[in-house]
Amino acid sequence: MRISSNWLRIDLRGFIGRITSGRLPTRVLLRGIAAFVALVPISGISLGASDAVPQNLLRVLAWPGYADADVVKQFETRFHAKVQVTFVDSDETLWEQMHRGSPPAFDVLAANTAEIQRYTQHNLLAPLDVSKIPNTRLQLPMFRQRSTIGGIEHDGTVYAIPFTYSSMGLIYDRKQVSVEPRSMLELWNPQYRGRTLDFNSAQHNFSFAALALGYRDPFHLTPAQMRTVTHKLIELRRNLLTLYTLPEEATALFVEHHAAMMFGNYGTQQIELLRRAGVDVGYVIPDEGALAWLDCWAITRGARNRALALSWINYMLEPEVSGLLPQRQGLASTLGPASGHAADNGKHLFWIQPVEDIAQRESLWRRIVSGEPPERFPR
Amino acid sequence: MKLGLTSQLIILLATIGVVSSGATGYYAYRANRTMLVNEAQQSLLTSTRLLDQRFSSALHDVAEDALVLAVMPSARKISESVEHAPPDGRERLEQVFMSFMQYHSDYLQLRLISRAHYGLERVRVDRGPNGVIAVPEAGLQEKGHFAYVFDTLAVPAGHIYLSPIVINHEAGTHAASGRPIVRVGTPIVGTNGANVGVLVIDVDLTRVFARLARDLPQRDQVYMANQWGDFLIHPDPALAFGFDRGQRVLMQETFPVTKPLFDESGAQMTISGYEHRRDGRIYAFARTPFGAVEGNRFVVLGLARPLTAVLVPADALGGRITRMVIVFSVFALVLAILFARALTKPLHTLASAALRVFDHPPDARLPTERSDEIGILARCFDSMCREIRLQMSELHSKQRELAHLAGHDALTGLPNRMLFMEKLAAAIDTATRTGQRLAVIFIDLDRFKQINDQLGHWAGDRALTVVAERLASVLRASDMAARLGGDEFIVLIVDMQSAGVVEEIAMRIAEAMNEDLQLGDQRLKIGASVGISEFPADGLTAEELLLKADAAMYAAKSSRCGMHRRYQELASPGAVS
Secondary structure, eight states: OOOOOHHHHHHHHHHHOOOOOOOOOOOOOOOSOOTTOOOOOOSOOOOSOOSSOOTTEEEEEEOTTTSOHHHHHHHHHHHTOEEEEEEOSSHHHHHHHHTSSSSOSOSEEEEEHHHHHHHHHTTOEEOOOGGGOGGGGGSOHHHHOGGGSTTSEETTEEOOEEEEEEEEOEEEETTTOOSOOOSGGGGGOGGGTTSEEEEOOHHHHHHHHHHHTTOSOTTSOOHHHHHHHHHHHHHHHHHEEEEEOSHHHHHHHHHHTTOOEEEOTTTHHHHHHHHHTTOOEEEEOOTTOEEEEEEEEEEETTOSOHHHHHHHHHHHTSHHHHTHIIIIIOOEESSSOOOGGGGGGGSSEEEOOOOSOHHHHHHHHHHHHHTOOGGGSOO | OOOOHHHHHHHHHHHHHHHHHHHHHHHHHHHHHHHHHHHHHHHHHHHHHHHHHHHHHHHHHHHHHHHHHHTSHHHHHHHHOSSSOOHHHHHHHHHHHHHHHHHOTTEEEEEEEESHHHHBEEEEEEEETTEEEEOOGGGOOBOTTSHHHHHHHHSOTTOOEEOOOEEOOOTTOGGGTTOEEEEEEEEEEOTTSSEEEEEEEEEEHHHHHHHHTTTSOTTOEEEEEOTTOBEEEOSSGGGTTGGGGTOOOBHHHHSGGGGGGGSSSOOOOEEEEEOSSTTOEEEEEEEEEOOSTTSSOEEEEEEEEEHHHHTHHHHHHHHHHHHHHHHHHHHHHHHHHHHHHHHHHHHHHHHHHHHTTTOSSOOOOOOTTOOSHHHHHHHHHHHHHHHHHHHHHHHHHHHHHHHHHHHBOTTTOOBOHHHHHHHHHHHHHHHHHHTOOEEEEEEEESSHHHHHHHHOHHHHHHHHHHHHHHHHHHSOTTOEEEEEETTEEEEEEOOOSSHHHHHHHHHHHHHHHHSEEEETTEEEEOOEEEEEEEETTTOSSHHHHHHHHHHHHHHHHHHTSOOEEEHHHHHSTTOOO
């Protein structure tokens, strides 16, 4: 059963295309070398990770924007080390990566305070000797009072050093949304059906939906609340264009599909990207309050070269490196006061905490994302 | 150490031979290598293009399937149905989907998704672990929020949507879960002309490539990257879809030469080359457009082949060339030795001939018959030798003549006094050692002065000559006669068997001297006085013997009896001859 019509042929040719033939570059093959010897090897080609981990290799687990290539390069030069960065796009991925090997196959990681607390409880992190991270003295006093920040200190031992933070507000296109939205519930507004974007992650979606529903504690939902939020999230899914994981991906989708608004998981970092892409976006902390994260650097229990890992954290807190956060990412650094949208962080924020049952949220979310209709979830 | 001409020539010629054969062999080897590498590059490029075309045509086939299914009336009917799909139509379509799935082993999912109901799947057939599964209505999901649904709905009817190539993470997709897939979608047009649903086929990329690359040589490695360079296919599966695990592995970093393929312009569509390492690879990459939805999308396909596999014939040839070069070098060495020796042998011959110019017979080995420069040299040398030999022989004959003259009397040809005295001394020596005896006979002509005065010097000379001849005729071969000067002759007798021998000879001499002598018209008698001395009885030296013989001769002369006298007779008183 085949069809052959003109439109089909023309169209297919359009997208599959033909391979244009190129000319072979003429290469000078002969080199002035002695008779019958092997070819002179040129630049070696590395194919990623090898099984043996050398002493000067630092395995970093980080989020996009935390370890840009130039920053890594400078560290490698200064400490005569090789840095292998693995990027994560959600807390779930981070958790998966940390559990790929035991002890974890990474030396340092960046995670929010809630995750740090979880990792500490699971005995995945190594205690930090803050005196070996002298740049912590440059941090604002509120970030140096580590005992007051939930999650990074445990039984008087420090496990993580704050690095950057952001609220997770609502991003909207000022051209399409004339009135500033006041609640996350705007994402459910049928007026914007197929023009909203959400982050593909279980924890935050349940939390911000709970906030939008007016629950007091978005991190600890009762079974009844959980059921309600689940249905609320199915409604959200039905109103969405799609889900994103990376900030760059979110920007591309926002631009290409003329999205009206989105949940800003990366917060102020995304505004910067959208502005650069030429979109006139607004950022708002909803009246019900917004989630906020504080990402910290920590050393895993599997770290082979702790001195190098400490150097990395100290390096991250150097003014030139931390300074790149506001400059490039639109994020706040822990060294100076926040400015611009990052200053909105002062508003009604819920610093994220470990949730009641991550596994439950994740399993529900997987089903929601895959498109299960509401009838298949208990009311 | 100074090397001889032969060694120098051998070294020079052998070096020329070895170097020239070595250089020829080396360049033949290099040229062969280059040719093989170029050929392999060309063939890889062709294979890559072929793979590209096959990939494109494989997607084309999937697209055709999608389009065929999308235009089926039941597909439209089901997409447009408001609540539940009409069961009979749905079942029939499900059967069609299942047969398609059975026919195409690389299809993982075949779905009809309606625009209504938030992109609810209306018909879905999955590949399960034990064959094709038709998913019941209770298991269908809402997919409206996936790009392959809303993007496909956005393309015009009869057009195709191609999703990016990703790892499938959707829950409940059976065998498709965790597989690298590409989704091919096309819209379903409703009665009002608007798109009311989509038909989506999930294709297993690994299986597609396993099929496409089936007839490629085992040693060839297949690579594919998306437009950012992320590997989608890599011989090491751990390096494909790195972005899905947070670690990007990029083609332009693994193969830096592919960078231009990922340029914005995309002007360059193919690249081939090889890594300059012993364990390097030959590779060919081609960029091909992929999907039209987001404009400038493409994939880069590549093939790599280990250089060692390509160069196996070159290495074999290299081995043969090496052996050939060794054989030719040995051959050159032998030739050099032979040639050098052939060149220097005549020189050695000439040199040895120069040392033996005066040998008899002369060296006949000179290469005079040669027609070359060596022949000329040999002939010149030969004539020079002959000239020298001629002159030398003349010189020798003159020397011999002079020596004869020095020891002989010019008139009679008899030895003179000097030569006689030498011989006498030598004979005394011999006799002293052997205990033999010998005797000296002194002869003085009696009437020589008269002949000389009366008949002139010519007659005197003639008389002396005849005397000499008569002396020679009476003497034995072992005896020796000499002229002492004037008319005095002397004879040495060495072989004395008995005392009588001397007496007998002396008598014969006296008789010979008394014979008539014909001088012109006169006949006359010359006569001679003869004295004998004997060794060892009369003396032990030549001088003594001569003096005593002389004394005996005088005694004979004064007795005037014309007889000979022995010295011993003079010494013993009263003795009379």
